[in-house]
Amino acid sequence: MNYQVLIVEDEEWIRKGLIKSICWESLGLALAGEASNGLEALTFLSQYPVDILITDMRMPACDGSSLLRQIEELSLNCKILVLSEFSDFTYMRQAIHAKVFDYLLKPIDSDQLNDALQRIVTVLNTAALRRADLTDRALSDLLAALEGTEPLTEQIIHYLTKNQVYLACIQIPLPTMQAGVLDAARPLFSKTADAWICTPAVGNSEQIILLWRSSKNACDAGPWFAEALQALHTTLSKDGTEIRIGAMRGSISPQTAPEALSQAEWASAHLYYGKSGLLFFEDIAPETHTVLPAFPSAEIAVMMETGSTEVANSIREALVQSVRSTRYISIPTMQKTLIDLSLTFEKSCRRIGCGFRLDREFGIDSARAINSLSAMDAYLDQLFRAVTHAIKDERPQSSKEIIDAIKVFLAENYTKNISLMEISERYHLNYIYLSRLFKEHTGLTFTDYLQGIRMTYAKKLMDEGLLGTKEIAQLCGYSNPYYFVSVYKKYFGKDS
Numbered sequence: 001m002n003y004q005v006l007i008v009e010d011e012e013w014i015r016k017g018l019i020k021s022i023c024w025e026s027l028g029l030a031l032a033g034e035a036s037n038g039l040e041a042l043t044f045l046s047q048y049p050v051d052i053l054i055t056d057m058r059m060p061a062c063d064g065s066s067l068l069r070q071i072e073e074l075s076l077n078c079k080i081l082v083l084s085e086f087s088d089f090t091y092m093r094q095a096i097h098a099k100v101f102d103y104l105l106k107p108i109d110s111d112q113l114n115d116a117l118q119r120i121v122t123v124l125n126t127a128a129l130r131r132a133d134l135t136d137r138a139l140s141d142l143l144a145a146l147e148g149t150e151p152l153t154e155q156i157i158h159y160l161t162k163n164q165v166y167l168a169c170i171q172i173p174l175p176t177m178q179a180g181v182l183d184a185a186r187p188l189f190s191k192t193a194d195a196w197i198c199t200p201a202v203g204n205s206e207q208i209i210l211l212w213r214s215s216k217n218a219c220d221a222g223p224w225f226a227e228a229l230q231a232l233h234t235t236l237s238k239d240g241t242e243i244r245i246g247a248m249r250g251s252i253s254p255q256t257a258p259e260a261l262s263q264a265e266w267a268s269a270h271l272y273y274g275k276s277g278l279l280f281f282e283d284i285a286p287e288t289h290t291v292l293p294a295f296p297s298a299e300i301a302v303m304m305e306t307g308s309t310e311v312a313n314s315i316r317e318a319l320v321q322s323v324r325s326t327r328y329i330s331i332p333t334m335q336k337t338l339i340d341l342s343l344t345f346e347k348s349c350r351r352i353g354c355g356f357r358l359d360r361e362f363g364i365d366s367a368r369a370i371n372s373l374s375a376m377d378a379y380l381d382q383l384f385r386a387v388t389h390a391i392k393d394e395r396p397q398s399s400k401e402i403i404d405a406i407k408v409f410l411a412e413n414y415t416k417n418i419s420l421m422e423i424s425e426r427y428h429l430n431y432i433y434l435s436r437l438f439k440e441h442t443g444l445t446f447t448d449y450l451q452g453i454r455m456t457y458a459k460k461l462m463d464e465g466l467l468g469t470k471e472i473a474q475l476c477g478y479s480n481p482y483y484f485v486s487v488y489k490k491y492f493g494k495d496s
Helices: 012-021 038-047 064-073 089-097 110-129 137-147 154-162 175-189 222-236 257-268 297-306 309-324 331-352 373-394 399-413 420-426 431-442 446-464 469-475 481-492
Strands: 003-008 029-035 052-056 079-084 102-105 163-171 195-201 204-215 244-247 270-272 278-280 328-330
Touching: 003 012, 003 038, 003 110, 012 029, 012 110, 029 038, 038 052, 038 064, 052 064, 064 079, 079 110, 102 110, 137 154, 137 163, 137 195, 137 204, 137 257, 154 163, 154 257, 163 222, 163 257, 175 195, 175 204, 175 222, 204 257, 222 244, 222 278, 244 257, 244 270, 257 270, 257 278, 270 331, 297 309, 297 373, 309 373, 328 331, 331 373, 399 420, 399 431, 399 446, 420 431, 420 446, 431 446, 446 469, 446 481, 469 481
Parallel strands: 003 029, 003 052, 052 079, 079 102, 244 278
Antiparallel strands: 163 204, 163 244, 195 204, 270 328
16 A cells, blocks of 8 residues: 655646655655645645645745645644745744644755655554554554544444543653553553553654553542553653653543543643653643743843853743743643744844854754753753854854955855855855845845956956957856856947
8 A cells, every 4th residue: 555645836847856756666655646736735635635745835825834724723634744945934933833744945855855755654654563462452443543543433432331441641752662661561551451552653653552441340440540650650760761641530431532532642741840740631621831931032132142151041041940830831832932942043143144053953853852841951051052152153243244255255266156045055144134235235236246256357368368268158157158158248248
């Protein structure tokens, strides 16, 4: 069976290029369809579900942001691969928050594209390897229904009315811990349960789902289940490993079944006063959640102006203390705050010409991997060190110095194939900002200025009369002599 792929890209030549670049057969993929915008994609998805969606962000009619929102609202179950420009801050933020599988920068490298698709296929394939020791077929069917891979049938509903079934989600830091979780759970659950399952979740090798069944004629097993889960957490985290367990205090009923897994997962995505532990949905739900404080704009402004490590440490300590003093804090909320803060710093650094780039320093998914207070503290420490270092040691003192440095570079390298994008990356500046800055200081566009240098040198060589047109073109940075002649005549006049 091949996984179905939908490609969404408004530029047909890019779309066809992507299709040619993908190793369909070796990856076990099949092209389900193509769409030129988000509207066409949604229409297609309403009729033909797919496993993988590859989408651009800048598109007419319905862009990538709208498409991602609709997919999330409709709860469409597919892995998403986003393609866009590195400077699309708004789109990048939307893609990260929408929990896309990966974000590839244009122009797309075919090796990176196929590598990302291979990783998606690996995740999808885990479903085939996940249930090895099932002792109760009905419990297996219930698990499939809870995960949404099978319907909640009348037989399952009847099963829930006759049995007490308890649910927990165990979040582990590494997939290699799966066997350890099973070994720790076996003595706690196997002897007392009529049946139990402890297995990796579909599509998430760092989440273990635990289902435990007790017959209705037994006494209420809820307190015992909670005690066993606490013992499991103590065993798994005794060496300092960050383990989070989210559970339901009550057994699953036909009424609670549709939301049971999402509620247990939601509970497992929280910290208790900044610590990982066993948390129950029923305890967290009524709480008023204190989110991380708004960014201290005044302190950030001082930090961006001075590169002060003291101010940076003050901001970091305030954010860490906010998590430590909050009863229940959502990890996705913590991650979103860190993503927004990181992108704010990157954007501010580019405005003032600093050499800090989030994708280069951390990778765009780094903040989304943070799931503990210690990891958050370490990330903030690394983030602020990188930003203050860029401000102190790499930023030119003025925009004039930036342009002067670029002018020197052009004067020394005009014989090479130079683009504004290349210069913007070299000096760690947004190319749109650089284009505007360059014209403000020189009165010319980047292209006109570079052309002026080349034409001045070309005129000198022409007047000397020692070289042919082809040699002069190459010395002035033009690989095509016919194009060089056209530019030369247009610049100096047809009679030149």
